[in-house]
Amino acid sequence: MRQKDDFSRRQVLGKGLGAASAVLLGAVRVRAQDTRPTTVPVADLRCGMIGIGGRGSDLLSAVNQSPGVRVTALCDINPKHLQAAAEKVKDDRPRLFEDYRKLIEFKDLDAVVIATPVYLHAEMSVAVLNGGLHLYCEKPLGMTVKDCRAVLKAAQSAKGIYQGGTQLRYAHPWQSSIKLILSGEVGRPIFIRAHRHNVGDLPHDRQWLFEKRHCGDTIVEQAVHEFDLFNWILGGPPVRASGFGQQSLRFEPKGRDIMDNYALSLDYGKDKKVSYSHSWISAPKIPMDGRQEIVYCEEAAVDIENAMVYPRNFGEPYKVAPPEPAGDSTQLAIDDFFRCIREKRKPLASVQAGFDGAMAAILGRQSIEDGRVVTMEELLKEG
Numbered sequence: 001m002r003q004k005d006d007f008s009r010r011q012v013l014g015k016g017l018g019a020a021s022a023v024l025l026g027a028v029r030v031r032a033q034d035t036r037p038t039t040v041p042v043a044d045l046r047c048g049m050i051g052i053g054g055r056g057s058d059l060l061s062a063v064n065q066s067p068g069v070r071v072t073a074l075c076d077i078n079p080k081h082l083q084a085a086a087e088k089v090k091d092d093r094p095r096l097f098e099d100y101r102k103l104i105e106f107k108d109l110d111a112v113v114i115a116t117p118v119y120l121h122a123e124m125s126v127a128v129l130n131g132g133l134h135l136y137c138e139k140p141l142g143m144t145v146k147d148c149r150a151v152l153k154a155a156q157s158a159k160g161i162y163q164g165g166t167q168l169r170y171a172h173p174w175q176s177s178i179k180l181i182l183s184g185e186v187g188r189p190i191f192i193r194a195h196r197h198n199v200g201d202l203p204h205d206r207q208w209l210f211e212k213r214h215c216g217d218t219i220v221e222q223a224v225h226e227f228d229l230f231n232w233i234l235g236g237p238p239v240r241a242s243g244f245g246q247q248s249l250r251f252e253p254k255g256r257d258i259m260d261n262y263a264l265s266l267d268y269g270k271d272k273k274v275s276y277s278h279s280w281i282s283a284p285k286i287p288m289d290g291r292q293e294i295v296y297c298e299e300a301a302v303d304i305e306n307a308m309v310y311p312r313n314f315g316e317p318y319k320v321a322p323p324e325p326a327g328d329s330t331q332l333a334i335d336d337f338f339r340c341i342r343e344k345r346k347p348l349a350s351v352q353a354g355f356d357g358a359m360a361a362i363l364g365r366q367s368i369e370d371g372r373v374v375t376m377e378e379l380l381k382e383g
């Protein structure tokens, strides 16, 4: 179960972190087996983590390997997760908390990473931002328009920065493919055809993933990665959506009320349309399944998952060159978070990008629930 989950949720979205180990020497981190520069800043940033389950453990490894960062505080309501995380960073001697509010009050902190279930994101994000700390929060920004607005508002007046957990923005092939499209080299993007069809199932040891009231449904919890990419390519969120979805095959575990398949059309305005489908009912060995995002532009189509360009004039397909240095998407996203703090720079996965991604997902969910076309204008008016 977990392995299948890893394929769909981790291997596809961010390849393993590798074996680089960081050792604290005085206040300077020195890396082993790492291709990044050996000159690293003196440890100048202190980071706390809230929620150290599956994703939180990956993020903890990335924070632990980020140059010049110490992990000074950890929080989880599950004592086993808390102890396992503490063991990973024992050189930093982090303070352990079961109540996230106490972690926010802790003085030895500059930044916080949140990787808790989705229904807690908005409440925790607002508290961290209002506490004057920098924040990296896992996607999605929130589950409802009201919650997302609260995070956006808190981030806009906060002392610290907000970075969302849409790490695909930071790595090859997505970043380099999208940069090529945005350069105009292959003409304007007109239409995106995309899907994510997963084999196996979500991990059954995480009940919250199966309940709409805790995860916002699969369209919000998962597809927000794709919506974020569509928004980036097409220059903002969709203006209307129309979709159909159902729960037709997967009914376990008990209490499961999320969709196991849906199809969605997104209208981003004149000459900008998206056709997307997503399911948890795929069968193994189907050649076309898994993830795919084809962006049809005026001069060529770009397969952004495989960084391939297919010219419309029947010219030879070619590969998009990977950026230097290449690396794991999660590590690159976390490293850039701390760089943005130091350089007082706005993150690429900004709070506005997170808001727009969540709005696209919530719009799609609303249209599926209502069985009609829903416009962004009415969603924002009602929300």
Ligand SMILES: NC(=O)c1ccc[n+]([C@@H]2O[C@H](COP(=O)([O-])OP(=O)(O)OC[C@H]3O[C@@H](n4cnc5c(N)ncnc54)[C@H](O)[C@@H]3O)[C@@H](O)[C@H]2O)c1
Residues within 6 Å of the ligand: 009, 010, 013, 014, 050, 051, 052, 053, 054, 055, 056, 075, 076, 077, 078, 081, 098, 100, 115, 116, 117, 118, 120, 138, 139, 140, 165, 166, 167, 206, 221
């Ligand atoms: N960016 C990605 O590629 C990616 C991949 C997987 C998951 N995620 C996101 O990461 C988040 C966590 O997902 P996960 O798979 O790690 O879930 P998980 O259930 O494995 O981990 C959640 C952790 O939060 C803890 N927790 C719950 N309530 C808490 C509270 N009140 N205070 C402190 N800790 C609390 C749990 O004990 C658990 O350790 C979700 O938002 C999910 O969407 C992102």
